[in-house]
Amino acid sequence: MHSFEELSAAFATRFASRHFPDHPASLYDPAVYFLDLGGKRIRPVLCLMGNELFGPIEDDAWQLAIALELFHNFTLIHDDIMDRAPLRRGMPTVHAKYGSSTAILSGDVMLVVGYDYISRIQSSHIRRILQLYNQTAVKVCEGQQLDMDFEGREQVTLDEYLQMIELKTSVLLAASLQIGSILGGAxxxxxxxxxxxxxxxxxxxxxxxxxxxxxxxxxxxxxxxxxxxxxxxxxxxxxxxxxxxxxxxxxxxxxxxxxxxxxxxxxxxxxxxxxxxxxxxxxxxxxxxxxxxxxxxxxxxxxxxxxxxxxxxxxxxxxxx
Amino acid sequence: MHSFEELSAAFATRFASRHFPDHPASLYDPAVYFLDLGGKRIRPVLCLMGNELFGPIEDDAWQLAIALELFHNFTLIHDDIMDRAPLRRGMPTVHAKYGSSTAILSGDVMLVVGYDYISRIQSSHIRRILQLYNQTAVKVCEGQQLDMDFEGREQVTLDEYLQMIELKTSVLLAASLQIGSILGGAxxxxxxxxxxxxxxxxxxxxxxxxxxxxxxxxxxxxxxxxxxxxxxxxxxxxxxxxxxxxxxxxxxxxxxxxxxxxxxxxxxxxxxxxxxxxxxxxxxxxxxxxxxxxxxxxxxxxxxxxxxxxxxxxxxxxxxx
Structure with a gap:
């Protein structure tokens, strides 16, 4: 069994490899720039911990951990455009540095490359995992849309806000754990x-x-x-x-x-x-x-x-x- | 064997079903609006024809045909934002009608729902198909980025332009045919x-x-x-x-x-x-x-x-x- 800190360090090493082609640099440099801003990498580590709760960590769990972190970063790049956020972790956001068009496209390609890591897994549960990943991705989009809708509203109930937070934040943490648990044989x-x-x-x-x-x-x-x-x-x-x-x-x-x-x-x-x-x-x-x-x-x-x-x-x- | 026209009509009937949840309408209405604008549906029919060239059309081919058409429409929604296009097929584009933020998010969710159709296939070739689909999606993003890059350049060579067109347009047609052919047993x-x-x-x-x-x-x-x-x-x-x-x-x-x-x-x-x-x-x-x-x-x-x-x-x- 490994602690969060141990798995976080191990994931950071694996994640530091390059996830994108070199060319065209105008598309991939912004994606690499954003990943280099860092982050706590909670979701991939939850996937690894969900796996290890039930059994030894599978090679597939590392692929899916990368997919989940890429997905999370895709949402951040696109959310920053929608929120007109100038900074992320103290540094210029992708759209602020490279323009909105490139930020849309860099986010898109990051989402697709996440799916490419899913396609590499050997697990016989690939369909189930892909379904859970997709359902989760859909919910995260819904959460972001509700968040934007609420901005323009006078009144939002606590239940509505809880539901939005569940969609925007919780389901991806939950799915990361569950995907890991599937690989662990839960x-x-x-x-x-x-x-x-x-x-x-x-x-x-x-x-x-x-x-x-x-x-x-x-x-x-x-x-x-x-x-x-x-x-x-x-x-x-x-x-x-x-x-x-x-x-x-x-x-x-x-x-x-x-x-x-x-x-x-x-x-x-x-x-x-x-x-x-x-x-x-x-x-x-x-x-x-x-x-x-x-x-x-x-x-x-x-x-x-x-x-x-x-x-x-x-x-x-x-x-x- | 079926003609393009026959398969096109059959696909239109299947594609007319709803691909999205109802709620939140602020996210899904724009996606449904865009699909309702129509189109020639060439890519899904190429998938069906690629299948039928080698064998009877599989159930999986219909799922993948829908995925490919959703992917194509995702690219159109996002491209229209980047190109600041006010009209598509004579009607307001998604960003013109609903705003850029919703257009980004509706495109994102359409891409994800496309992957959901892939997750439904029974074929033992699911990994190969997913890989080809991802490789193609990455290339289409690269093509769009090159297209934007070329706009700002004085000189573009014929070879560069051909490569951009191949990425932006041809690879999705080619992959649609190949995915169908895989299902047909090619x-x-x-x-x-x-x-x-x-x-x-x-x-x-x-x-x-x-x-x-x-x-x-x-x-x-x-x-x-x-x-x-x-x-x-x-x-x-x-x-x-x-x-x-x-x-x-x-x-x-x-x-x-x-x-x-x-x-x-x-x-x-x-x-x-x-x-x-x-x-x-x-x-x-x-x-x-x-x-x-x-x-x-x-x-x-x-x-x-x-x-x-x-x-x-x-x-x-x-x-x-």
């Missing part, structure tokens, strides 16, 4: 349970992300505290607040739209606290963390084998930056 | 020969397309004669002309850049004729048509079986609109 029940573990992990992670944007340690967080507030982004905190706020608080929120960024952040944090939304969000994250633990317990393998995944939950959900 | 030699037939057919078709833009019957053509000239698009005619033109003709071409659309078309057509480029392009098309026939002859099956494909060549390459 039965259908165990596959479904590890998938549910991934869903809960993803929700808890995103809730934490929204929380840290307001209450994170700015020096460790690497971005300005309250960035979501300034951008007017819908988050777990804002959506819950809009559900429970008094008429007076609603008027204050409306008035803050015209305020300076600093006033807006200070004002919204005051309202969040008055509404008890800060502690509510901590409890919501804790709820999904416990759900994740419960799913992990329900997987029918020796407890000893679950330790790396337990450790991973603690690692991902105990960060304050 | 050996490797026959697979390679039918692929080459598709390459030659695609080149002849695109050469004809460039030619008809200048010399087509406007009433049948459905678009203004000389549209490529007005848009300053690089075509077989312009590239060859720039290779053979005299100094005086080059100066005239330069001067025409400032002329009115009508003068520009009239002026360039005069130069094309003076350079003999109109007859040169007709000969070039005839060269690739003959190459296509030769490839077809080289396929080791009974001549009788080749008749539908021979008829298709005549159909595609004898049009004056």
């Amino acid at each position: 039965g259908l029940n165990n596959q479904q349970t590890i998938y549910q573990f991934g869903i809960n992990l993803g929700l808890a992670f995103q809730i934490q992300d929204d929380y840290l944007d307001c209450y994170g340690d700015a020096s460790k967080f690497g971005k300005q505290v309250g960035g979501d507030i300034v951008a007017g982004k819908k988050t777990f905190l804002l959506i819950k607040t809009l559900e429970v706020a008094s008429e007076a608080q609603r008027r204050e929120i409306k008035a803050l739209e015209q305020a300076s960024p600093d006033e807006k952040v200070a004002g919204m944090l005051r309202i969040y606290q008055a509404c008890g939304v800060d502690s509510w969000v901590r409890e919501l994250k804790e709820h999904y963390r416990q759900e994740a633990y419960r799913s992990l317990e329900d997987i029918a393998v020796l407890s000893k084998r679950k330790e790396p995944l337990q450790h991973l939950v603690d690692l991902l959900l105990s960060r304050d930056h | 050996g490797l030699n026959n697979q390679q020969t039918i692929y080459q037939f598709g390459i030659n057919l695609g080149l002849a078709f695109q050469i004809q397309d460039d030619y008809l833009d200048c010399y087509g019957d406007a009433s049948k053509f459905g678009k203004q004669v000389g549209g490529d000239i007005v848009a300053g698009k690089k075509t077989f005619l312009l590239i060859k002309t720039l290779e053979v033109a005299s100094e005086a003709q080059r100066r005239e071409i330069k001067a025409l850049e400032q002329a009115s659309p009508d003068e520009k078309v009239a002026g360039m057509l005069r130069i094309y004729q003076a350079c003999g480029v109109d007859s040169w392009v007709r000969e070039l098309k005839e060269h690739y048509r003959q190459e296509a026939y030769r490839s077809l002859e080289d396929i080791a099956v009974l001549s009788k079986r080749k008749e539908p494909l021979q008829h298709l060549v005549d159909l595609l390459l004898s049009r004056d609109h």
